[in-house]
Amino acid sequence: MTELQLSQRRKQVLRIVIQEYVENAQPVGSQSIAQKYDLGVSAATIRNDLAALEKAGLLTHPHTSAGRIPTDGGYRYFVANLMAHTDLPSQERHMIRHQFHQARQEIDQWLRLSTAVLAKASTGAALATSPRSITSRVKHLELIGIQDTAVLLVLVLATGTLKQQLITLEQPIFQEELSRASNQLNVEISGATAADLPEKLEEFTGFTREVGELVLKTLLQSEEQITERVYRHGLAEVLAEPEFADGPQVRRIVQVFEQRTLLHEIYDDIMELSDVQVMIAGEGRFGDMQDISLVLSRYGVPDRVSGLLGVVGPMRMPYGRTIGAVRYVATLLNEMMHQLYGQNH
Amino acid sequence: MTELQLSQRRKQVLRIVIQEYVENAQPVGSQSIAQKYDLGVSAATIRNDLAALEKAGLLTHPHTSAGRIPTDGGYRYFVANLMAHTDLPSQERHMIRHQFHQARQEIDQWLRLSTAVLAKASTGAALATSPRSITSRVKHLELIGIQDTAVLLVLVLATGTLKQQLITLEQPIFQEELSRASNQLNVEISGATAADLPEKLEEFTGFTREVGELVLKTLLQSEEQITERVYRHGLAEVLAEPEFADGPQVRRIVQVFEQRTLLHEIYDDIMELSDVQVMIAGEGRFGDMQDISLVLSRYGVPDRVSGLLGVVGPMRMPYGRTIGAVRYVATLLNEMMHQLYGQNH
DNA sequence: AATTAGCACTCCCATCACACGAGTGATAAA
DNA sequence: TTTATCACTCGTGTGATGGGAGTGCTAATT
DSSP states (O other): OOOOOOOHHHHHHHHHHHHHHHHHOSOBOHHHHHHHSOOSSOHHHHHHHHHHHHHTTSEEOSSTTSOBEEOHHHHHHIIIIIOOOOOOOHHHHHHHHHHHHHSTTOHHHHHHHHHHHHHHHSSSEEEEEOOEESSOBEEEEEEEEOSSSEEEEEEEETTSOEEEEEEEOSSOOOHHHHHHHHHHHHHHHTTOBTTTHHHHHTTOOHHHHHHHHHHHHHHHHHHHOSOSSEEEEOHHHHTTSGGGOSHHHHHHHHHHHHOHHHHHHHHHHHHHOOSOEEEEGGGGTSSSOTTEEEEEEEEEETTTEEEEEEEEEESSOOHHHHHHHHHHHHHHHHHHHHHHHOSOO | OOOOOOOHHHHHHHHHHHHHHHHHOSOBOHHHHHHHSOOSSOHHHHHHHHHHHHHTTSEEOSSTTSOBEEOHHHHHHIIIIIOOOOOOOHHHHHHHHHHHHHSTTOHHHHHHHHHHHHHHHSSSEEEEEOOEESSOBEEEEEEEEOSSSEEEEEEEETTSOEEEEEEEOSSOOOHHHHHHHHHHHHHHHTTOBTTTHHHHHTTOOHHHHHHHHHHHHHHHHHHHOSOSSEEEEOHHHHTTSGGGSSHHHHHHHHHHHHOHHHHHHHHHHHHHOOSOEEEEGGGGTSSSOTTEEEEEEEEEETTTEEEEEEEEEESSOOHHHHHHHHHHHHHHHHHHHHHHHOSOO
């Protein structure tokens, strides 16, 4: 993409239009700009600038005699070139950090908190996926008889995640045999990844082998699944924004917010990049996302676990603030999880 | 409440008004009734009946020259006295049952499926809570060293539910000591409830005792928590209904759908009663639920586990069908869980 | 007493006309 | 390149108008 060349003043004008529009949700005209901001030029000049910015595809009118509003391209230019790098105010940061430290050692709690915090700090609705292991490593397994013919396989992964799987048997099995099988397997497969496992399983037969296969299956599954659990928060609030006054628009954002498939599609894109990603009106690559923007980030521990975190809201969104919030929460989560999953293993 | 006395024909008229209005979302007038349904009387007579039903508080006009629409009271009367007892068509029932049997032994899957099925079979958005144990019983515990000073406590309840809790220690502890502690505890507390536990813990000291206390705390927590996880499905679809064309109304239903607090408040009411409960416009007992109805049911195994399941939708809802769907899915869940948690223990 | 026909009345809704005003675009001068 | 000026556009708000669906009432009928 060739970098668009704009005079300083025109950049300034664009910045003002976006800022005003984000704040008031009203088209902004040349006069009000000239009046409110002292650019040292008259309204007529600004009018010319506005026309130029419109020609460049950064602004539009809703109709002839209305002020200008930013296009999706306008927002993109703003985010890429004009936006002030905004961190959350330090007071707010401290409050959030404090809350996180309250919820000790509970990933589930952290993610709930993350969405709550994000929804509050942005104008959007927040969502987060549970973390997914990049390569799962078995730490320990346990077989527990639940009923005569029902056995619960409990799998502890190196990350501390628990997986459970119910096994239904043809005929009853004694707890001693369960213990024997689990002991044998533990010795062999503790620390193994999905890649190591098939080889190690070869020496086993019968029930023990079956359990081993199930472990493998569960392991693979846990590496695949990226939206095992999705945390959401703040949909009701974002619907109060004026752009969601009419029906179709509401359904659109609710769908984006609810659908798991979208997250699947986006996941890989986000994972490749370490910083916060902004996706305005679907960037042409995703379906019906007119007037909707996403601000997303990866979180986790590199090469170990990672998940998705972010905000979905109207295109008319305070990007600076939102990006700052998402970035801060992601950083915080990174810290917390680093501490948990830590250096060893 | 004194049972309202209505002539056969008036009941019939009320039934028709509700049926037509539910179908078309349009006020229905005396003439269209006389025309479409052969009641053997003229429009004028029906007009009198409509006036009488309005006086009785079962119908209203939006304005003088419009047809009638049901009030919340009208719907209540309909549900209580007039509604045909409708089960889901048997073909649909079979399909649903089949889907449930596909998702073998996975409560999580069942509940996801339940909400998906309910959302499809009703005009509403479906929600379900994860099951909660009435009295949790410890089946087994396991202590697993994750890092030097981090130990994962894995608790298997008699129901097969897993609870995990991370313990952070002051100083490192050896796996042998962990094993010793867990073995000691397992012998003593296996099968114990929260009520039994304090007594049994008395003989322990030090680390073992600490773990025991933690088990107790976790147990109590799991009995309290009723909305550990809430499954939701189909919000986007219900927003397509004409009553949600305007803003405030949308926010209202989204709030009802999202809020956990409401579920907490309703929980006890629903649990007392075994059949499907219909709650129209909050029944005067709950906050801002204008024009919103809930159709809810308990599910689970009596005296062991139970959860909440149901639909939230517009007041203008096909109650017969919705109730049938909720009832069927609840029954199905009951069956499945009965099989899982079963007769023993 | 219940039902019916007739009729005036009410009130929503769609349509049109009109004026207002914010904001533009163009032109010509500085 | 910037500015002042001015005609033009078009959404918005207001008020008038007519049609129509549906009611409520009254008086006649069964």
